[in-house]
Amino acid sequence: MNPLSYLSAKTAVRLSPIHGRGLFATADIxxxxxxAIKGGHIVTREQLREITPRLGPVEIQIDGxxxxxxxxxxxxxxxxxxxxHSCDANLGIRGEITFVAMRDIRVGEELTHxxxxxxxxxxxxxxxxxxxxxxxxxxGKDWQRPELQKRYAGFFSAYLAKKIARMNKRx
Numbered sequence: 001m002n003p004l005s006y007l008s009a010k011t012a013v014r015l016s017p018i019h020g021r022g023l024f025a026t027a028d029i030x031x032x033x034x035x036a037i038k039g040g041h042i043v044t045r046e047q048l049r050e051i052t053p054r055l056g057p058v059e060i061q062i063d064g065x066x067x068x069x070x071x072x073x074x075x076x077x078x079x080x081x082x083x084x085h086s087c088d089a090n091l092g093i094r095g096e097i098t099f100v101a102m103r104d105i106r107v108g109e110e111l112t113h114x115x116x117x118x119x120x121x122x123x124x125x126x127x128x129x130x131x132x133x134x135x136x137x138x139x140g141k142d143w144q145r146p147e148l149q150k151r152y153a154g155f156f157s158a159y160l161a162k163k164i165a166r167m168n169k170r171x
Contacts, residue, residue, distance in 0.1 A: 003078030004039030013082045022110045023082040029105040036081045038097040040068045062096040063159050086112035088131035092155020093117050102155050116142035117156045
């Protein structure tokens, strides 16, 4: 079976010091280069509630009530991007599902994204990224933080970029 997601030939999945398996650069990657594209099925939040207990957290949010995710055990591995969270991320989002390098990335670096660039949900968890500027706690509302909006400008999912623009218009 073909994988649902795309991973650049310049990447490999390995054990990660952040969490489980991670995605690593096996060659230098240029700023703005496509690193991964999330594939899967479009499901609602209600459908996701049935999928997550079986497959774990495997989705990317693409709108308020829409997510892209595998739906079967057989699809899970081929949909995974293995981009762990980091408070000092090197990947951002273009559109809804395309992950690009936010800067030049050197061979051997773990490829990470800040979940603030993709998530708008109600959760809070301890961060284990180990970055010097680690926030300590991640929430599904971190995209609302002005310092993160500035830091990741141009690299939020299109869905969150629209929310940020509306929010900043009201200020």
